[in-house]
Amino acid sequence: MSSPSTNAEVTAADQAGRWPLLLLLASGLVWLVVSGILALVASIQLHTPAFMADCEWFTHGRLTAIAETSFVYGWAANAGLGIALWVLGRLGGSPLRALNWAVVGTLFWNTGIALGIAGIASGDATSFSLLEMPRYVQPLLAAAYVAIGLSGILAWNGRRTDGTFASQWYAVAALFLFPWLLIAAQSMLLWTPVRGVLQAVVVGWYVQGAFSLWLAPLALAGAYYVVPKATGRALPSYEFAPLAFWTLLFVGSLTGGRHLIGGPVPAWIPTLANAACCMLLFHYTVVALNLRGAFTGGGTALRFISFGLAAYLLGAVLDAVTSFRGVALVTQFTYLSTAQQQLAIYGGISMLLFGSIYFAVPRLTGQAWSSGALLKGHVVLSMLGVLLLVGSLAAAGWTQGHELNDAKVSFADIGAHTRPWLLAVSVAQLTLLLGNILLLVNFAQSVCAACCASSTGAQSPFRQPAAMEAHAS
């Protein structure tokens, strides 16, 4: 399985970017396991509140903040950046430049997250969703991100091909826009805070912006690259892809106000979010049309991408449905919102990234994955885990939402009725954690094997895909 090789599938861009990109992916996978452990403890606290509650560092509020931070900024950002740079390097037609900046940026980015998490644990959390890290690490994070992204932007500007591809647009958008987004949010919330409920409005905009302008584009960059490569077919309905891209960028961040329905904000904010959620369905429809080939193809990468795609689309429909006031009456403030969030960032973003990682790593290391058994284990555990996690959170939320609306049902009763589902959530978190440990072990073994084999050469274990994405336009 792990025969050393240099082969036709490994391009010059892969060889040049091998270690910097593997560093990004490795950091992402380590954070994924860390966040899995924290999320497991936090989920146990939901049904057994006394668990580790005496330790101030691990109160439920802080733990959820740390788990979310390490998942989004640790796992999704590192892995997404690795995939985005890899895609831009390959499609740019020449090896990535400024990779030393990317390596330094990666080190500072991860140092920043570690400091930020220590800050949250010791009581400096900001209490803004997705921006919980204290403000003393925020400028470092913005600077580190720019340093990592620089390499991708140079690859885009120096590309040798005439046409461009959807995966490039999404990757460049994520690299270029996130620093603006982060700096704008920091300024309005941490450095010169806006007053009163405006903070909630800005947080809503930032959280949604981070999804629509950053995480989703990172994940889609990989998916738009891998699907045509792995299926060997051009993307259908590709002429609509630019419209889908610009719809996401223009309309995506307007949907942030959907969490403020009935809240102390002007009514136009949730109403605008409602309209924007419905408009955004166009983006999702086109993505589904473009990438539908993933559902028919085989292989680990496509299996993850088709799962991720289904979750991404289902998440969009749920966002649109729950942004209506009549539905939000039941779903607002419940575990159902958590279920939607997990469906989007775990079911959607992470699974798409897993797919891209399974496709990219063998081409970066020049070797097949070291263990097929670990790989299969990860597929099964992560898919089961996501289904169980989202399903049981949704069931808990549905019960909770209906009972909250009945003033006769006490919180003790609601707690008792949701408890079985919350136990299932803990099982799901454990399943996901085990799956992700398998992936980390498999990744470490593959990279070590590549390390040992990098001086020797042999035959290619890969087939040459029949078509490249270049045929798509």
Add this chain to the structure above:
Amino acid sequence: MKSGFFFFIGLLVAFVFGWGGVALGSHKQLGALAPFYDDGEGSSFPARPQGLAARGQLVYADLGCASCHTQQVRRPDFGSDKARGWGDRQNVARDYIYQVRPQLGESRIGPDLANYGARRPAAKTPEAERAQTLVAYLQTLNTTYEFPEARPFVPTVAAKEGAHK
């Protein structure tokens, strides 16, 4: 898409569209919201939080209390907020203008706390200093003053019939 320059301009325009529309737009509308001066009572509302309570809010924020408790009462005909005794009127933006870190919250694993102080909970003074500030903060949570904009909209008879004035 071939021109890199216009592509980046397009990205920036898309970013500013969302930022300007949501963040700056609402700031334009609410950024200068003033307290309401009541001649009858001779004071303005909302009241500024006192020192101990203001510190308590920071404790509330750093412990992440908002991950289980909201501080936003919805209008009486939307959900069971009034029936559960959380507040007779919906919260409005003016309630929060003096709060350094408004804790609206997104999850109701526990009850809403926007009027916790108004419910006059039995006060046991804890020993730890941080806990004292937290209790002081919770006891000041009171958004019962009837702002004009918080009253439910009741259409007049003339408006119901579609008459013009």
